Amino acid sequence: LKELRTGGSSLPAVSSSSSSPSSSSSSSSPYNTTQQRLPGAIIIGVRKGGTRALLEMLNLHADVEVARAEVHYFNVEEHYRRGLAWYRAQMPFTLPGQLTVEKTPGYFAAPQVPARVWDMNPAVRLLLIVRDPAERLVSDYTQVLHNRMTRHKPYQPLEELLLHKGHIDPSYKAVQRSLYHLHLARWLEVFPREQIHVVDGDALIRDPFPELRKAERFLDLPPRISPNNFYYNTTKGFYCLLSAGHDKCLDESKGRPHAPLSTQAFRKLCHYFRKPNKLFFEMVGRSFSWC
Numbered sequence: 001l002k003e004l005r006t007g008g009s010s011l012p013a014v015s016s017s018s019s020s021p022s023s024s025s026s027s028s029s030p031y032n033t034t035q036q037r038l039p040g041a042i043i044i045g046v047r048k049g050g051t052r053a054l055l056e057m058l059n060l061h062a063d064v065e066v067a068r069a070e071v072h073y074f075n076v077e078e079h080y081r082r083g084l085a086w087y088r089a090q091m092p093f094t095l096p097g098q099l100t101v102e103k104t105p106g107y108f109a110a111p112q113v114p115a116r117v118w119d120m121n122p123a124v125r126l127l128l129i130v131r132d133p134a135e136r137l138v139s140d141y142t143q144v145l146h147n148r149m150t151r152h153k154p155y156q157p158l159e160e161l162l163l164h165k166g167h168i169d170p171s172y173k174a175v176q177r178s179l180y181h182l183h184l185a186r187w188l189e190v191f192p193r194e195q196i197h198v199v200d201g202d203a204l205i206r207d208p209f210p211e212l213r214k215a216e217r218f219l220d221l222p223p224r225i226s227p228n229n230f231y232y233n234t235t236k237g238f239y240c241l242l243s244a245g246h247d248k249c250l251d252e253s254k255g256r257p258h259a260p261l262s263t264q265a266f267r268k269l270c271h272y273f274r275k276p277n278k279l280f281f282e283m284v285g286r287s288f289s290w291c
């Protein structure tokens with residue numbers, strides 16, 4: 001939508017030899033007014049929490065430009081070795097005063113990432129969008145299942161991966177990714193709590209606008225996103241975006257029907273997450289109505 005309005009992020013990326021966080025690459029635009037800048041805000045996770053929806057919705061704001069692709073700079077060694085100039089060259093072109101936002105949910109659970117993000121810019125604002133960890137896990141599995149099916153690869157039913165001798169298997173990666181308190185603890189060793197804004201992913205699904213208003217406030221953006229930017233699409237079963245006469249829904253990989261899981265197994269999952277959830281609520285100073 002924004003691209004249609006400003007042409008901002010559709011310009012080609014250029015690389016720069018500088019690695020200073022404050023420096024930036026000049027654009028090849030005829031007016032030379034736009035530059036690629038390092039992000040002032042990063043959506044760090046959680047995977048399947050609604051990170052794409054949040055990014056696209058923030059992009060409705062005239063003062064925001066977003067990196068369309070997940071960059072995986074801080075969590076993939078090969079990318080990190082390329083340095084900040086490479087990272088910056090993955091960012092959209094922005095006008096002075098515009099905020100660059102990127103999202104890579106893989107950052108949240110990667111232990112080396114918080115310190116690296118701090119080194120990039122200790123003032124960067126972090127957005128963490130969370131969702132009921134049991135639902136998140138099923139969504140996570142559903143995505144892997146879909147990818148494997150598309151590549152005609154074999155796959156195990158969720159219950160086989162999730163349960164070991166009738167108990168939740170803590171070594172299953174999707175279980176680990178839902179232990180939000182463990183991952184957040186590592187971020188809080190590096191960043192003050194005030195620098196991390198927690199978005200309620202379930203609330204964002206039900207009614208995006210209030211969550212966006214809170215995010216605008218956290219990012220010190222003037223309130224520009226309005227309820228008129230959203231409409232409920234009955235075919236998709238989710239809110240879609242409206243801006244400057246254009247409408248846009250997230251692609252079909254967002255909001256897929258979930259893989260089946262027995263009620264009994266789902267209950268076990270909910271029970272398993274009860275304690276970790278409590279620890280997470282204490283950490284963030286608020287609670288969520290998760291199962």
Ligand SMILES: Nc1ncnc2c1ncn2[C@@H]1O[C@H](COP(=O)(O)OS(=O)(=O)O)[C@@H](OP(=O)(O)O)[C@H]1O
Nearest residue numbers: 047048049050051052053139238239250254255256
């Ligand atoms: N408006 C709107 N439209 C479509 N989907 C929406 C929306 N808001 C939130 N969501 C939820 O986003 C979930 C996908 O999360 P992510 O974008 O973080 O996934 S990913 O980690 O980047 O793959 C996706 O999860 P699933 O429903 O499990 O597919 C959605 O529930």
